[in-house]
Amino acid sequence: MISAYIFENGKLVETEDCSEAPVLICTEPDQKEKAFIRDEFDLGHHTLQSVLDENELPRVESRDNKIVIILKHPLHIGVVDTHIEFRVTSLGAVIYEDRLLFIFNEPMPHKEFLMPVARGEDIRDLLINVLHRTTLHFHEHLRCISLGMEQIEEEVIEAEDTKRLIDLFSLGKSLTYYVNALNGNNSLIERIYNSTERLGFNSMQKDTLDDIRLDSAQCCQEAAITTSIMTKMTDTRISMMGNNLNNLMKRLTVISLLIMPMNLIAGIGGMSEYTAFTQGWLPMWASYGLLFLVFVLIAFLTYKVMKKFGLLNY
Secondary structure, eight states: OEEEEEEETTEEEEESOTTTOSEEEEESOOHHHHHHHHHHHTOOHHHHHHHHOTTOOOEEEEETTEEEEEEEEEOOOEEETTEEEOOEEEEEEEEETTEEEEEESSOOOHHHHHOSOOSSOOHHHHHHHHHHHHHHHHHHHHHHHHHHHHHHHHHHHHOSSSHHHHHHHHHHHHHHHHHHHHHHHHHHHHHHHHTHHHHTOOHHHHHHHHHHHHHHHHHHHHHHHHHHHHHHHHHHHHHHHHHHHHHHHHHHHHHHHHHHHHHHHHHHHOHHHHHHHHTTTSOHHHHHHHHHHHHHHHHHHHHHHHHHTTTTOO
16 A cells, blocks of 8 residues: 655645655555555666565665665554564565655554654655654664563562463563664664765754664663563573472472381381281271371481481581
């Protein structure tokens, strides 16, 4: 789908004429729309496929009077199998003969994407605004990830099962994509900032790019810190689970050692021989009650001996 916009009194207004509109937004283009884009913006097949590839690395290319920019843009937060998922897609921007084209391979809300737009009629100002909004969008998602980590931090430590640990792994996976996307976007913004004159940006636009460059670097640093904290939380939880399992195995081993002497006595004498030995001079309830007390005494003495030699230190 292709949506066209024109500048009217310093604002963007949607129009139906795609052939003359200075700003176009294309989402999930079909074959007919791809052919229109190739003809109107002089894009080769390989370049168009690179723009639509969600795994394409962020970059900027300038040839003759055409500028092609590919950057990473965060998608709306989704839920897959009860797990929160943060996804990243590629965004293509093409400036050709005073016209600007945005290309997505995912459905995007146009009004949210373009607003707020600074008053003016320069397509480069609009491109800078999109770079700024993309950086802020990443920052908002990183803040959501940090809040989610704080909410599940205590549950991760206290939970007996691995559900919260799986949630942490899911967040860590999304954060890895975010770190790669942010580093790529930061390098892209640096290249644009260092090539402002060649790309046709004026001094005021360069100052704005400098602010966006700082915001992008701060966002990369925040993502790196969040990744480090999440990795440490995950490692701590795994270590705690391993420690709890070790303590449980130690307790089970102690119980087995306490029962071992009783099993030995019962195995040597046999319960039928014990019944024959006590039959006639001691009631059955008294004989087995006495046997139970003897077993308890043996277990207690075994416990004392193991504790004295330091075998119960766990």
